[in-house]
Amino acid sequence: MKxxxxxxxxxxxxxxxxxxxxxxxxxxxxxxxxxxxxxFSTKLNxxxxxxxxxxxxxxxxxxGEYNLQYGTLGSVGGERGRGWSWHPTYxxxxxxxxxxxxxxxxxxxxxxxxxxxxxxxxxxxxxxxDAALKATVKGETKGLxxxxxxxxxxxxGGIPLVKRALSASDDLSAPRASVDETVKYxxxxxxxxxxxxxSTWPAAQKGRLTKSAVMAxxxxxxxxxxxxxxxxxxxxxxxxANNNLISYGAYSEQRWLDAIAATNAALTEAxxxxxxIINTGGGTNAPNANALADYGTATSTPGxxxxxxxxxxxxxxxxxxxxxxxxxxxxxxxxxxxxLLGNFLSNYQKxxxxxxxxxxxxxxxxxxxxxxxxxxxxxxxRFRADFAGxxxxxxxxxxxxxxxxxxxxxxxxxxxxGTANNFPNASDYGQGVAWPTKFFYMAGGRLWYEFPxxxxxxxxxxxxxxxxxxxxxxxxxxxxNIVHNRAGLPSIVETDKVRLRAAIQREWAVEFYDENKRYxxxxxWRLPAIGNGIIGGDIIEFQFQMTSAxxxxxxxxxxxxxxxxxxxxxxxxxxxxxxxxxAEVNKNAVIQNPxx
Numbered sequence: 001m002k003x004x005x006x007x008x009x010x011x012x013x014x015x016x017x018x019x020x021x022x023x024x025x026x027x028x029x030x031x032x033x034x035x036x037x038x039x040f041s042t043k044l045n046x047x048x049x050x051x052x053x054x055x056x057x058x059x060x061x062x063x064g065e066y067n068l069q070y071g072t073l074g075s076v077g078g079e080r081g082r083g084w085s086w087h088p089t090y091x092x093x094x095x096x097x098x099x100x101x102x103x104x105x106x107x108x109x110x111x112x113x114x115x116x117x118x119x120x121x122x123x124x125x126x127x128x129x130d131a132a133l134k135a136t137v138k139g140e141t142k143g144l145x146x147x148x149x150x151x152x153x154x155x156x157g158g159i160p161l162v163k164r165a166l167s168a169s170d171d172l173s174a175p176r177a178s179v180d181e182t183v184k185y186x187x188x189x190x191x192x193x194x195x196x197x198x199s200t201w202p203a204a205q206k207g208r209l210t211k212s213a214v215m216a217x218x219x220x221x222x223x224x225x226x227x228x229x230x231x232x233x234x235x236x237x238x239x240x241a242n243n244n245l246i247s248y249g250a251y252s253e254q255r256w257l258d259a260i261a262a263t264n265a266a267l268t269e270a271x272x273x274x275x276x277i278i279n280t281g282g283g284t285n286a287p288n289a290n291a292l293a294d295y296g297t298a299t300s301t302p303g304x305x306x307x308x309x310x311x312x313x314x315x316x317x318x319x320x321x322x323x324x325x326x327x328x329x330x331x332x333x334x335x336x337x338x339x340l341l342g343n344f345l346s347n348y349q350k351x352x353x354x355x356x357x358x359x360x361x362x363x364x365x366x367x368x369x370x371x372x373x374x375x376x377x378x379x380x381x382r383f384r385a386d387f388a389g390x391x392x393x394x395x396x397x398x399x400x401x402x403x404x405x406x407x408x409x410x411x412x413x414x415x416x417x418g419t420a421n422n423f424p425n426a427s428d429y430g431q432g433v434a435w436p437t438k439f440f441y442m443a444g445g446r447l448w449y450e451f452p453x454x455x456x457x458x459x460x461x462x463x464x465x466x467x468x469x470x471x472x473x474x475x476x477x478x479x480x481n482i483v484h485n486r487a488g489l490p491s492i493v494e495t496d497k498v499r500l501r502a503a504i505q506r507e508w509a510v511e512f513y514d515e516n517k518r519y520x521x522x523x524x525w526r527l528p529a530i531g532n533g534i535i536g537g538d539i540i541e542f543q544f545q546m547t548s549a550x551x552x553x554x555x556x557x558x559x560x561x562x563x564x565x566x567x568x569x570x571x572x573x574x575x576x577x578x579x580x581x582x583a584e585v586n587k588n589a590v591i592q593n594p595x596x
Contacts, residue, residue, distance in 0.1 A: 036118070040125040050137055053116045054208070057144045058311035060108065060151060061516065062318055062451040067105050070334050071321050076103060077519030078535045080338040081430045082569070087334075096570045099582035099596050103519070104155050106581050109148050110162060116141040117165035139196025143214040146189035149182065150221045154520045155578040157230070158182045158245040160590065173589050178244040183225045190218035199273045206303065212275060213309040215266035216454040222262045223462050226255035226469070227524040229576055236526065236576040237594035245591060246577060256469045263462040270308055270456055277456045278306045279486040291381035291488030296396050296441025298457065299385075299515075302450045306457065314448040322514070324435055325394075326402030327445045336415060339432025340387055342540035342563055343533045347509045348383045353490045358433075359563040361540060366423045369544065369558030376434070381488045382510055385441060387434035390414045390544060391555035396441040403437070405553035414552040417544040421560070426543055429566035433542045438514055457483050457511055464504050468497060480504055483511055523576045536571020540564065 040046050063072050068088050074080035075089035082093035091101060120141040123134050152159040159182055160174035177185070193214045201208050225248075229236060235247035243249055270276065278298045282288030298306040321335045342358075350356050356375055359367055373391045376384075388394035390405060397403035418427040439449040464480035467473075473495050480500075481491045484507060494500045508521055522534055531537055545559040546552045574595025585592045 036122055037125075040122045041127070043126055043129045046119070046123060046126045046129065046137075049115070049119050050140060053112060053119065053141070053144050055313060056108070056112050056115075057147055058309070058451075058453055059313060059318070060105075060112065060148065061453045062311045062313070063321070063516070067102055071338055072514060073103065073516045073519040074514045075338055076535070078522065078533075078569075079341065079344050079514055079518055080436065081341060081432050081541070082539075082567070083337045083430075084334065087337075093567075093569045096572055096575055097579055099579040099585065099592065102578055102581065104151070104578055106156075106578075106584070109152050109159075112148050113145050113162055114165055116144050117162070121165055135196050136198065139193040139214075140209050142189045143193035143197065143209040143217065146186050146193065146214065146217050146221075149186050149189070150217055150224075153179070153182050153186065153221065154224055154524070156580065156593065157247075157577050161185050173587070176245050176590050179225070179230050179246065179248055180244065183221060186221045187218055190214050190221070194218075199269065207310065207312040209309070210273070212266055212270040212273060213454060215262065215269055216308055216459065219259065219263040219266045219459065219462055220454075222255070222259040223466065224520070224524055226259045226466065228526045229524040231255050232526075235594075236573055239591070239594045242591050246593060253470060256466045259466045260463060260470065263459050263466065267456070267459040267463075270459065274305055275308050275456055276305065277460065277482060277486055278304065279482075282485050282488075284485075285481060285491045286485060287488045287490055288486050289488070291486065292385050292395060293441075295382050295487060296385045298455060299452060300396070300439050300441035300443060300449065306455050307450075307452045308454040308456060310453055311451040313450070316447055318451070319448050322436060322439055322449065323443075323447050324437065325397070325400075325440065325443075325445075325447075327447060337430030338436065339430060339541070340434040340436065342433050342542060343537075344509070344513075345433050347506050349380050349489065350378045351380050351488060353380075359542070359561065361424075361563055361565065363424075363562060366421070366545065366560040366562035369555075369561050372542070372558070372561050373555060380510075382513075383434075386436060386438040386513055388437050389434040390553045391558055392434075394437045396437050397444065400444055402445075403440075405555075406551070414544055414546065416541055416566075417546045417552055419546055419548050421545050422543065423545075423560075423562050424564060426541070426564040426566045428543075429539075429541060431541070436514060452515065457486075461504065461508055461511065464507070465501075468500050468504060471497070473497070473500065476500060476504070480507060483507055487511070526576070531571030531573075535575075536569045538565045539567050539569050541566045 038045065039049055070087040071083050071089045072080065075083055076092050083089040088101065092103065097103060120138050123137045126134065149159065158176045158178045161177045161182065162174055194211050197209055197211050197214060199211050201210065225231065230248055231251055232247060233250050235243050239246055278294040279288050280294055281290030288294060297304050321338060324332065324335060345358060356379065358375065369391065376389060376392055384395040392405060394403035415431045416428045460479045460482045464476045467479065468476035477492060484492055492503050494503055505525060509518055512518065522530055527534055540563050542561050543564045544561045547557045547559065549557040551557060572595065577593045579596035580590045580592055584590050
């Protein structure tokens with residue numbers, strides 16, 4: 001698909017999207033350089049319009065449509081460093097989101113939604129497309145619209161719901177729908193799309209929406225509907241008479257049961273068509289002996305069977321902040337402040353399932369640097385697949401020097417260091433405790449990656465979380481351990497609901513590191529410590545004492561290391577939901593979320 005569909009998408013973007021860059025609901029695509037009759041005069045042109053929507057919508061789930069510019073959601077979600085001082089992630093970490101400094105590009109939601117309604121409403125005009133394919137395309141457009149509204153729900157709560165392509169003469173000031181109305185409309189779109197879509201596509205068309213992909217959208221939507229941010233009698237902050245825009249106003253266990261039903265349906269459909277979690281070396285309640293390779297394949301290998309839907313885009317810019325290898329031929333300067341935070345490190349266990357004893361704030365003395373190398377090697381396979389560090393060859397590309405510390409072109413250096421013993425103070429910030437290598441298992445010189453929008457592992461963790469909240473502990477554990485065992489770890493046996501909830505949330509964190517989930521997950525779980533070391537609060541990272549040798553990543557240059565506070569990140573409870581752009585508030589288009 002990426003050689004055909006995304007070529008058409010880019011070609012169409014050059015033709016069409018320049019006429020579609022105004023804010024919010026926009027004027028129809030019948031002005032400027034675009035003529036609807038021409039766009040829908042051939043199958044080729046019409047599919048290019050559709051595929052442009054794919055590229056932008058699924059790019060929204062990666063990092064192509066955010067306002068972050070230089071990084072990923074991990075840099076504002078407590079996973080990765082905040083970046084350099086000129087990065088938006090740095091400003092958000094220092095002062096939070098504001099109505100003029102937001103994480104998501106709100107206007108792009110509606111640009112994409114409108115483009116897909118235009119395709120939906122005009123596809124019947126195409127003379128050389130048969131009726132069956134036209135019906136399928138309509139299903140695809142509804143699935144992509146549902147996907148965009150799902151992101152809107154997670155970010156803002158109830159949002160304006162545009163249900164057709166509006167013209168210049170229409171009232172463009174669509175009000176916000178309630179949370180309940182927004183969820184119901186997304187579900188409606190998903191059900192209509194599922195009925196119209198195939199279960200699979202031919203190989204050349206792989207990457208287009210299938211039944212299971214849209215069912216996964218529905219399942220995720222219902223999971224967020226069931227989580228505490230919305231599913232509560234008390235909103236996170238009061239919006240007075242408009243509380244229904246940010247909360248259901250009452251708790252209902254039925255919402256968890258609805259999420260279970262939707263997820264089971266999605267998983268059944270996915271498995272029937274070859275998509276399931278990859279586990280080649282384990283069984284029920286047995287640690288997977290091939291965990292690093294299986295997890296690495298699931299998160300990195302294009303077209304692997306665990307991925308239900310991916311953003312199949314070979315654009316180099318999207319990879320810049322995730323691929324730190326020595327294969328880059330241009331500067332990698334902007335990505336050198338996004339290391340794994342020490343706050344997040346404690347989510348990972350040793351390979352035997354026990355807790356690792358890393359340095360802590362308050363230790364009496366630094367540790368010798370060989371301790372870092374030793375403990376790194378003891379960690380669980382997902383940690384070793386996703387990270388490297390000073391003195392560490394990346395385990396996801398074990399025989400490739402350009403993924404190693406001894407290569408001049410290696411994309412990172414040990415920034416958090418001094419040649420003198422600076423214990424217990426911080427010498428610098430940014431490189432964290434390790435360097436991300438995720439999405440590039442056995443990639444070698446491939447710089448691009450296909451971002452996994454939905455993996456089968458997500459469906460199992462949906463079930464684990466929802467079954468636990470519904471009081472069905474055995475089913476929660478069985479689904480949790482499908483993911484946990486695949487990672488090479490022994491089964492979790494916890495039966496206390498609160499402690500099992502924490503174990504499930506920990507599994508979400510580790511399994512989906514830097515897959516743009518945690519930023520929303522921790523907010524919708526309403527974690528009590530969210531401002532005290534999860535997103536906000538003291539941020540901690542390793543600091544290294546090094547020799548004066550030029551390569552600060554060689555084991556021989558490392559003297560000692562310790563944990564230190566590097567900065568304090570901002571948190572305010574208003575940040576549970578994103579602010580709407582001030583321009584939309586000023587023209588009375590939306591009611592602003594509380595606190596902004």
